[in-house]
Amino acid sequence: MxxxxxxxxxxxxxxxxxxxxxxxxxxxxxxxxxxxxxxxxxxxxxxxxxxxxxxxxxxxxxxxxxxxxxxxxxxxxxxxxxxxxxxxGPHVERELALVKVAGAGEHRIEALRLADVYRARVVDATTGSFVFEVTGGSEKIDTFVGLMREVGLVEVARTGIVAITRGRDPA
Missing domain, CATH: 3.30.70.260 (ACT domain)
Structure with missing residues (x-):
């Protein structure tokens, strides 16, 4: 069988x-x-x-x-x-996420360092938290969110994937 x-x-x-x-x-x-x-x-x-x-x-x-x-x-x-x-065939996929992280001291510094590595922008900041905007492939966003869990992740909002074909011709 x-x-x-x-x-x-x-x-x-x-x-x-x-x-x-x-x-x-x-x-x-x-x-x-x-x-x-x-x-x-x-x-x-x-x-x-x-x-x-x-x-x-x-x-x-x-x-x-x-x-x-x-x-x-x-x-x-x-x-x-x-x-x-x-x-x-070849296409481009991207997603956007807003990632809220709270923390002080070393956690705050580490969150900013990681955001820099992942090219995340600070779109809101208070004395106790940041909201980062990060764009890229889903795996990049998953990894960034995972790292932020270790330094004070509070909340995540994601857009979902948008995609378009590569090259000159429309999809």
């Missing part, structure tokens, strides 16, 4: 849609109804007249599951285009 196991991979999808009420709920509902997980979701209008939005979805699944997700998204009426950036 041969047991076939499918490889589960993380994929970043770019979904271009009409900017209309309820589309985000319909897309999230499609994922929920089929038991697919959304690891990250961001959305913003991308045209001057605000008529079109780009939704960036990070999800995981086998090749078969990803095909199903893309096919289901393509069937939704206000969807213009679905692009699997992971399968498409």
């Amino acid at each position: 041969h047991i076939r196991t499918e490889v589960v991979e993380r994929h970043t999808l770019s979904v271009t849609v009409d900017n209309e009420a309820g589309i985000l709920a319909r897309i999230a509902g499609m994922f929920t109804a089929r038991g697919y997980n959304i690891e990250s979701l961001t959305v913003a209008d991308v045209t001057e007249d605000e008529s079109v939005s780009r939704i960036t979805i990070v999800t995981s699944g086998s090749a078969h599951v990803l095909e199903q997700i893309i096919a289901q998204l393509d069937r939704l009426v206000p969807v213009h285009k679905v692009l699997d950036l992971t399968a498409h």
